[in-house]
Amino acid sequence: MSAPYRQDMPPPGGFQQIRYKRNLPFRGPSGAVILAGVTAFCGYGFYRIGLGNLEKRELQRERVWSRIHLVPLLLAEGDRDAYRRQHAALEREKEIMKDVPGWEAGKSVYHNPRYRPADTMVVL
Amino acid sequence: MSTVYHKPDTADQPYRDPTPLPTDLPKVAELGTTSAPLKSAAFFIGAYCKDYNDDFMLCKAENRDPAHCLKEGRRVTRCAQDLISKMRENCLEQFKAHWNCLEHNNQEYHYCRKPERTLNKCMFEKLGLVKTIPGIPEGKTPIHDVKDPIYGHVQK
Structure with a gap:
């Protein structure tokens, strides 16, 4: 008893494709894309820093000019006080040295008419 | 002339200046304004008193002696x-x-743009004084008029 001869054949429609390719999941954007993205991001940041530096410069200019406008006022007030102290020091010197003959009160030790601020100050 | 220091708030007598200015000088009351109001008014002082300020500084350039520029x-x-x-x-x-x-913001202008703008507006309308900062690069908005600055309370 023998089975009738039958040639073994592929299934109708052929075999399935052999899956030889690696089946890896998508791992995110490529290195080049990330690099480009980070560069763009940093570039924008640096651009803002540049704008901020320009703004800082303007803020500094504003600050400086606000002070420059006040300088005459503060200097005038300080000058009046300095003049008052000078005057008081002279009076004091006259009072202390009144018994010394030939003493010139307020005479500078330098032979120079240029103004020198007092080296010492009496806080009163 | 007493050299003992008395605290003004606990002294039994009002403070008397032991060495006042010579009486032959015309009296002028000191301004007595503290730093924050001065800073707030600085640009208006610069605009309003320009002639006097320039005159004074030119006088100081002549001679640094305090007696020279009292007037x-x-x-x-x-x-x-x-x-x-x-x-x-x-x-x-x-x-x-x-x-x-x-006063509450370390005396920095850029934290106080809102009240500054109302003040500038009022000063311009009532007294005709404008805040101008010299030396701004050409074609740029003055920093106090910038709409959306980077430096403010929140740094952007």
Whole structure:
């Protein structure tokens, strides 16, 4: 008893494709894309820093000019006080040295008419 | 002439200056304004008292002796006093708001743009004084008029 001869054949429609390719999941954007993205991001940041530096410069200019406008006022007030102290020091010197003959009160030790601020100050 | 220091708040007598200014000089009351109001008013002082300030500084350039420029100095102080009293008459509320803001923000202008703008507006309308910062690069908005600055309370 023998089975009738039958040639073994592929299934109708052929075999399935052999899956030889690696089946890896998508791992995110490529290195080049990330690099480009980070560069763009940093570039924008640096651009803002540049704008901020320009703004800082303007803020500094504003600050400086606000002070420059006040300088005459503060200097005038300080000058009046300095003049008052000078005057008081002279009076004091006259009072202390009144018994010394030939003493010139307020005479500078330098032979120079240029103004020198007092080296010492009496806080009163 | 006493050299003992008495604290003014606990002294039994009012403070008397032992060495006042010579009486032959015209009297001028010192401004007595503290730093924040001065900073708030600085650009208006610069605009309003420009002639007196320039005159005084030119005089100081001639000679640094404090006795040399007393007259010009008195003019400077009187002018500033005039301006401060005018500001107080016309824009007291805005002025107060601005210098209080400066007082609470380390005296930095860029934290106080809102009260500053109302003050600038009031000063322009009432006294015709404009805040101008010299030396701004050409074609740029002055920093106090920039709409959306990077440096403010929140750094952007």
